[in-house]
Every structure is written in structure tokens, then in C-alpha cells.
Amino acid sequence: MAAIPKPEELANISFRPPGRKWMDTKPEFKEGTHCHAAAPKWLEWLDYPFPRSWSTYDEDWKLPKNWKEIFLVGFNDRLNKYRSLRLFMDICVRCGACADKCQFFLGTGDPKNMPVLRAELMRSLYRRYHTTAGKILGRLAGARELTEDVVKELYYYLYQCSECRRCSAFCPYGIDMADITILGRELLSSIGLGIEWAMASVGSCFKIGSHIGSPPHAFKDMLEFFADECEVVTGIRPRVPVNEKGHEILFIMPSGDYFADPGTFNCMGYLLLFEYLDLDYTISTFAAEGGNFGYFISHEMGKRLNAKFYAEAKRLGVKWILGGECGHMWRVINQYMDTWNGPADFLEEPVSPITGTKFENAKSTKMVHICEFTADLIKHGKLNLDPSRNAHIVLTFHDSCNPARAMGLLEEPRYIIKNVLPPGHFYEMPENTIREKNFCCGSGSGFNADEYLPIRLRGGFPRASAVRYVHEKYGVNHVGMICAIDRAVFPPLMDYWVPGVDITGIHELVGNALVFPGERERVVDLRKRPLKGKEKEAEKFLEEVM
Amino acid sequence: MTRMDLQGFLSEKRHLVLERWLNLIFETYPPETARFLKREKDRFANPVAYEFHEGIKGIYEALLYGMEPDRVSYFLDRVISIRAIQDFLPSGALTFIFLLKTAIRKELEKEIREKGVPEELLEIESRIDGLALLCFDVYMRRREKLYELRVDEVKRRVSGLLRMAGLVVDLDQKNNKEVKANEF
Incomplete structure (x- = not known):
């Protein structure tokens, strides 16, 4: 029988990995x-x-x-x-x-x-x-x-x-x-x-319409359902114009916004905003995916998926395209689209129909980020906003990699946040973890497969560590973000590293704050959570509607 | 076997023991990584080292002066939450707690050579063994959490569809007498 090693001998075991050459x-x-x-x-x-x-x-x-x-x-x-x-x-x-x-x-x-x-x-x-x-x-x-x-x-x-x-x-x-x-x-x-996750998404997007493979009628049903939900909360039922020709704007959002929570609440925010503005727009069930997993596989595949935007814009006869809160969609638009499928000279240079602002930065691609669009509306005083409706939210903002580093969209989301939240409800994470130095969620570029969760949690840890800091120091309870992959992968990331912190898109906050003429008194937010100071009314309201 | 005020000694040498322990933990990573973990002092640029440092400070405190199990678990978790999802086998992930024995023995090397092994060392090492048992609990909680998250993620992907189909209800809500899912 082998001798049992003495504790001292055991303690002499080297835990150091062998220093092999990388090759x-x-x-x-x-x-x-x-x-x-x-x-x-x-x-x-x-x-x-x-x-x-x-x-x-x-x-x-x-x-x-x-x-x-x-x-x-x-x-x-x-x-x-x-x-x-x-x-x-x-x-x-x-x-x-x-x-x-x-x-x-x-x-x-x-x-x-x-x-x-x-x-x-x-x-x-x-x-x-x-x-x-x-x-x-x-x-x-x-x-x-x-x-x-x-x-x-x-x-x-x-x-x-x-x-x-x-x-x-x-x-x-x-x-x-x-x-x-x-x-x-x-x-x-x-x-x-x-990899399965990316190829399945690309295949579904190419053949069916979106990464999740929902056919046109399912997409439309989801949007109608969100309109119903908006009506329950606000008393206003937004229009859902789908595949309608002859409008001014084509709106494209990532499928995460109509398929997975909490993106779905962001989608309600879009619909409410457009209704408020009486915007002349349509949504396409064929360009039903703002994301482009093709770009995670090859340029050729990225080009094929991106082409759908412009084919639909042409078919529906719109003047320009408005894009939702998506991450890599914007890198594709800003850095690749023109070479792949441009110039989109059949479209017009985007001009906000509400403020008259010319989006000169989108002169070539003809596609405007919704945060640019909304920030411009707020700047011109076109939105009646009640920030107290977001008083239950203490927010920090996670810069999504692509909008931050590939298009420099740093100020617009912050400007919106500061206008839809009460003062003192927004806290930045430490300087070396935000803006162009932001840490990635750890799941971009096709990694949101569930089998990959351990690596995603590792890659997302530096981000989570900075969230934990503002959570403990300022009581931050929500992270805001403008990317659908972020919204899909942050919930488990937070649940593992910083429990008690929820996720929100920025237009969900806009939807909460937007005051419609003739709306019912709001007592809950778009997720049907009680507004601060309206807890009793909310309880009664929820009894009625649930 | 000799007697000495080991607790006083370890308290006095706290910084040296902690530094030695931390470096031993860093050295369970490949050499290039260990160098970085030791070098970078900004907590946000080097979050793993920061968590380890905060965790072992608390664990050392628990070792010397005792601590409520929940509180000890909190400090153990600051190290284990990271190592439980890194590329370690369970044994490798929990190695760090036994490295505390190595760090203490190294610090006592001169004493032991001159006067023999102090009796109190056995007591301290038994306490470390007790901490090791707690480590198993914390490790398992983290691994269970990982699998729970995978399930939750799948649920979240379909939650919108279920809501739309009226197949989910909140049973906490009053007046919610019927469960629509039964309508199948």
C-alpha cells in the first residue's frame, strides 16, 4: 500500500502550471x-x-x-x-x-x-x-x-x-x-x-426574416400584443404599421426587442414614442432583424443580410431608415454598409419630420440611430416628459461596444437618460470602464449560446465588477444599454455577479416618462411595476387588469 | 512541540502572510497571467486580483478571530465565485484555501527551524480545514447558480411568447382565480 503523504509533503506540491511555450x-x-x-x-x-x-x-x-x-x-x-x-x-x-x-x-x-x-x-x-x-x-x-x-x-x-x-x-x-x-x-x-448559435441565427435570418426564426405573422402578432400592453398601462394603443408602402420612414429593430425580455419593454417604448409623434413610418417583416450575425461569420454573409434593409426600403418606398437600439447593426451600418451595398442613392438624406434637423452624419447610409433621433426631439422640446415616473430606477449606463467605439455614440443616450430620469438617479461607472474604454458584456459576436455561459460570465466579469461598485456605492438598481445582445445577456451576468440589478433599454425609460394628451393616470411602468408613490393605486389597478 | 503566541504572531505578520498567500494564488495561473495579476493595482483594470485580495483579507480575519458562517461565506465567495467558473477542476478551484497553510508555514519557517513546530499551528490548520469544508458549500452554490442561470435564460427567451399566449399568470395577484394554462 502506498504511504499516505505527510501534510508537509502535500504542502510542497506546486500549484503552478507548467510554463510551456504558447505554441x-x-x-x-x-x-x-x-x-x-x-x-x-x-x-x-x-x-x-x-x-x-x-x-x-x-x-x-x-x-x-x-x-x-x-x-x-x-x-x-x-x-x-x-x-x-x-x-x-x-x-x-x-x-x-x-x-x-x-x-x-x-x-x-x-x-x-x-x-x-x-x-x-x-x-x-x-x-x-x-x-x-x-x-x-x-x-x-x-x-x-x-x-x-x-x-x-x-x-x-x-x-x-x-x-x-x-x-x-x-x-x-x-x-x-x-x-x-x-x-x-x-x-x-x-x-x-x-458555431451553431451564429449559423442558426444567420440561416434563420436569411430564410425566414430574423435571427430567432419568427415568421412574419408571428412578428406582427408580437407587435400587436405590445400595442395591447401599452394600452393597458397608458390607455393609449399605438399603431402598428407593418409592411405598408408609401411612408416616410422604415423602422428596423433587433429581434431581441420583440422576442426576449427585457428588450420587449423597449419595443413598447418605441411604439409609444412613434405614436406620440404621429410618425409616418412602417415596420417590415422582411427586414425584421437589425442585428447581423452574418458579419460574425464572413463579410460576404454580412453583406447578404445587410442587403435586406435596402431592398425593403426600396420596396416600401420610404425616404430614409430609422434604426433601433442595437449594437453591431451600427458598426455594420457605419463601417461596412456603404462598401457592401451602397450607395443607397434611391433614399433621401434623413431629416427629422418633427424638428427639421438634417442628420448629416447619415448622408451616405440614410440610416439614423434612434438615440440621435430622440435626443434631437428632446433638445427641441418636442417631448413632454415626466421623469418622476422613473423614480423607482437608479441607473448606470453601459456603453455598448459597437455604438461607442464604432460610431462614437456616447452623449446622445446619456442626454436622453438625464431627461427621463429624476435628478440624482444616474451614476456613471468608473472612467476606465465606460465610453470608448467600456468593457464588453462578454457575449457579443455570436456568443449568447447557453452552452457558453461559463465563458460569458468570465468575459463579463470586469463589466460586472464596475456595476457592483456603483450598485454598492450609490444604490444603482438598473443598468441601461442600447444593444439587444446586451439586454439578452446582462440578466444572467448580473444575477451571477451583482444580484438585485435589473436591465433596461433607454427607450423603455422614454416610454415610461412620455406624457400623452388624454392618457390615463399612470400608476405602473411598462413592466407593470408600481410607480413610486403610487403603490396603492397600482395594487388596485393590477387587480383590475390582471 | 513548542508553544508560542501564534495568533499574535500571525496578526503582526498579517500583511506579509496575505501578500505571500495572494502571490501563491496568482501562481495557480499561467506565468504571464500571474505577472499581470501581481502588477496591475487598479481595481477596475484588474478586477480578479481585487476580488481575491478583498476575499482573503476577510478570510484571514475569520481565521484569526472567528466570524459568523454567513460572513465567512461572503468572503470565501469573493474568491470562489471567480474560480468556480474559470478553467479549474473543483480541486483546482479550491486549492487557494490550502495555500494559506503554505503561506503561514513559510512565514514560520525560521521559528520552526529554531524551536520546532508550535502546538498552536495544529489548531490554526484545523481551522483552515474547517474553512475548506465551507468552501465546498460555497463552490456548490456557485455551480448550482450557473445551471440555474442556463435554465432561466431559456425561460426568458420564451417568456414574451408565453405572456402573449396568456399562458403565464402571476399567482400573487389577487382575483386571479383561474390559471389560464389549465385551459389546454
């Missing part, structure tokens, strides 16, 4: 550390290459016979096509400014989530196949062969980058890690490697 450390595909493989059905729907059943847990990922050639040719093509990619491969000087800025590194503690090292996964291939030193000296020059293990490592880590671009904000050269990730994911797609 020799392989990822382990355990449950919760990666997204599951895409089912063949979605690839077939999209005419994507190599649909097959495969599993990340298997040794054999059933790659096509010529996978290596496809990958390397594709890499070469992209290096020639995108000068930025070649620059990003060449220019990094390992200064380390980005290393500790990624929330996935901070939360997982895995060094390969340092952006510099994540990019190195691709750079090592670039050196091996595109530089003389790498070709001759190999590993000595930081180069390595493309093998199946390398492909697996790319799959593992490129799907632990949420394309949030926080690292880019700190890089002195402006290297865009998100672009490297996007192109890396494109190459993985080209050999039949995709």
Missing part, C-alpha cells in the same frame, strides 16, 4: 469553454461549404481533404485584398498595451486571450507562409506550420474574441483585433467550421 499549449475542448459546432442544415440553407455533422469533442473534425490549400489560398487572397490585414500582421511591436485590456483575458486568465497573443495565432501562419525569415527559420522566427491542431486552436480562441475592439482603443498603431478575428473566422467558415 506547445493546446486548448482543451471541455464543456463550457467553446461554442458547439454548427449543424449541416444551416450551411445547406446558406449554400455554405462543407455541411456535415461534426463535433468539437471528436478528434476528427471531418475537414475537407484539401482544407489546407483552401485556407492558405484564402489567407493569401485576403492579404492581397485588405491592405489593413497585411499591416496588422506586420506592424505589431509587442508593446503590450493591449495585453491586459481584453475582458476575456481578465476573466479567464488565459494568456492566449491577450489580444497580442490571439493575433499571434494568425501572425505565426503569416510569417511561415508570407515572410522569408519565417520560411527559412520557422519557429525561431515565430512561424509555424498550419496543422489541424492550429485550426482547432483558431476556432477556440477566435470564438473567445467578441470583436468588441477595446484592445484597439489602446493600441498605439490602432491594430483592429476585431478585423483579424473576422477574417480568421471567414477562413474557418471556408473550410466548414462555424
